[in-house]
Amino acid sequence: SVNDLLIAATAGAFRHYLQAHGENADKIEIRALVPVNMRAPDDDGALGNRFGLVALDLPLDIEHPLQRLFTVRDRMQALRSSLQPVVVLNLLEVLGMAPKTVQQQAVDLLSAKASAVITNVPGPQQTLYLAGARLRQPLFWVPQAGDIGVGVSILSYDNKVQLGLITDKLRVPDPDSVVERFAVEFEQLLLLVLMDPELLFDPDGLDALLG
Numbered sequence: 001s002v003n004d005l006l007i008a009a010t011a012g013a014f015r016h017y018l019q020a021h022g023e024n025a026d027k028i029e030i031r032a033l034v035p036v037n038m039r040a041p042d043d044d045g046a047l048g049n050r051f052g053l054v055a056l057d058l059p060l061d062i063e064h065p066l067q068r069l070f071t072v073r074d075r076m077q078a079l080r081s082s083l084q085p086v087v088v089l090n091l092l093e094v095l096g097m098a099p100k101t102v103q104q105q106a107v108d109l110l111s112a113k114a115s116a117v118i119t120n121v122p123g124p125q126q127t128l129y130l131a132g133a134r135l136r137q138p139l140f141w142v143p144q145a146g147d148i149g150v151g152v153s154i155l156s157y158d159n160k161v162q163l164g165l166i167t168d169k170l171r172v173p174d175p176d177s178v179v180e181r182f183a184v185e186f187e188q189l190l191l192l193v194l195m196d197p198e199l200l201f202d203p204d205g206l207d208a209l210l211g
Helices: 002-020 065-080 084-095 100-111 175-195 197-201 203-210
Strands: 031-037 051-057 116-122 150-157 160-167
Touching (some): 002 065, 065 084
């Protein structure tokens, strides 16, 4: 899916960032909380949020972009088909009626399980206007909770994709370099797919390419 491709590009950007700072990305794990849309097909457009969360381990130890994409796809498919999104959705609904102290304890528990939050919002693919003025670039930031110090906000609009990154300056003092690398990783994936689209449907072909 497009979501898998965007997350794979994000993982590639973090891998490159760590390597550029002298870290061994093969031995570093980044677990990200990823919201999963839990809306039914018939409630599209209704007000309010309805989402679960899954904890995705980013494949930073994989060098080849397509192999990284396949790994993200397999992990996301396994997480989406698990009970994890439903359990978290029900937990969030219950917490909404709980005392603030209980809410804070639950938030601390969830945030302790991850280092980042990654969300992908598919926006309108046609140009929007407000009072006759063209909306050139919408912007949003993924909500940060607990001690999670990295938030990745991916937004598609008007046939473009943009990445927003908010970080704790003690962990990632130069987030611009990650955003710049995201564009490179995204373009690499697109180029590989355009060169040989069959690779997306033939893992054996990818193995042969890597072999």
